[in-house]
Amino acid sequence: MKKRTWILYLAFRYLFPQKRFGTFFTWISTAGILAGVTLLTVVLSIMNGFDENIAQKLIQINGPIKILSPALMPDSDSFKKSLKKAAYVKAVTPFAQGITLLQHFNRVAFPKCIGFDPHSVQQVLPLQQFVEQGNLADLSKGAFVSAALAKEFDFHIGDTVDLYSPMSLEAIKQEELILPQEVPIVGIFKTGWADIDRDTLLLPLPLLQELYGLGNQVHGYSVEVDRKHIQEACTALNAILPPSLTAYTWHTLNKDFLYILRMEKAMCFFVLLFVVMVAAFSMSSGLMTTVIRKQREIALLQTLGATQWDIALIFSVQSMLLGALGTVLGFLCAYGVLSYRNTIVHLLTGWFLPENALWDFYSVETLPVAYSLQDFAAITFFAILVTFGASLFPVIHLKRLPIMQHLRGE
């Protein structure tokens, strides 16, 4: 055994003495780090889960790539065919959108309307999974209303609504008679994306084209591509598109929003790291006690050939070992907690809240979780860094103690 190896062994033995299962200091320090790491892992993994859900929903609602332009673009078969020739592109579907005035008896609303091509939309956007009532195949016959809007107006399948568009204003200027579009409601949908669920109508594209006087033109295309090559597909599309049109990935389109999510997570990490730091502080004071209690032994180690660096190493390694142990156990503990997260949340809400209050409010059926290797690496790195820091103070203090005096005896 080399000298350094033996120093590491001694550090290990100080924490786990022969014939004993660790010391009080070992386990209490580990427990502190464990608590911090568990908390960090649980919170970050749930945040990852939500982020992943959000990303997934953004793609489901918008498609992985959207082609947009300040100008209108054609809704012609030849144009669609040319788009589909781009690398990695699988399907395209046109859309148009705008605000309309909705009237139902004596109540009005200004819902956002999105017009989809009933024949091709499902090749790109899996909207059927958001449908609560009705069948997406009926989109060509009428409108799907979003859940909150449906609730507000008490809409049911079979009701009809009157829609007025900005085109009606033109008609008023020309002093023409304005006739609204009477549109039957064929379904109700809910995406879980509050902004959309509040007041949105899904209409057949031809109807929206008519309301907005678009003729045979659309506002944009949603594009389905090979999900592993979204960026490449976007580049390929931009290469063939005329200069006035641009393809954007969902990532680019939601850049600000995704940035906020990332910031939020970084802040969370930073704040929760303090829990680990508090644990490290208490570890530091425990280590200080050990250092002072073991001065004679340390002096003796020096008479046997240990250098001051070796001694410093003994205590820093102890501290980092505790950090590593706490981290590993913390990961296991977090995995346990996350595996039973729904049971745990159910129990907690059962005690404190009326049934389903939480689910109704946050509109999640289960807490999503996603594990990220990057997070694990960051947590491990910082836990060990912080515990190493915890050992610095005792080690520096040790260098100032006149430990050799203790060898003289009383």
Added chain:
Amino acid sequence: MVAQPILQVNQLSKSFTPPAMLWQGVSFSLAAHESIAICGQSGSGKSTLLFALGGLEPVQSGTIEFNGQRIVAGRYRYTPGISYVFQHYHLIQELTVAENIFMATRLNPSAASPDPSYTETLFSTLGLKPLLNGTPSRLSGGEQQRVAIARALITQPKLLLADEPTGSLDEATGAQVMALLLQICATVQTGLILVTHNATFAQQTNRQFELKDGHLYEKN
């Protein structure tokens, strides 16, 4: 027989509070395998001298040559070839007895791994064999000091510096351990400088010194 001295001390002086000297003009030499005793009143500076000889305590002036090499008595400098036994045993409770003994060979980069027959002699003379796998906390004071002696000698040092090694033992046990210490030093041929209050123990070494009024006198 004129043995080559392993330790040559020349005009050594030490002061904690200059100008008052703790001791000065300390000179003597120690032949290989020789054992000497240093007696003196409490506070006369025996421990300080012993530490200075091993290079653990700086001195004001004078030279120490160990094994042909100058010991620069600096700040806690470790000198290979010199081992210590103290009044307290300073065994590491977290290790087994065997690990406590062998740690001396791990920490001393220049120590060769001890050869089995040497180890065998050491352990059987000191009666340690039944204790090796236990932990120090279960041992009596005498047993612990025997472990500490084995730890000091496992590296086959040329010189053993012992500072009142029986200071915390009762008389009978102390005598027993002292007899073992002298015997093992003779057996493995280690030089010994023994600091003790006990005249009987001192008599059992080759030569006796006394530290008195800041000077070291050889007794005849």
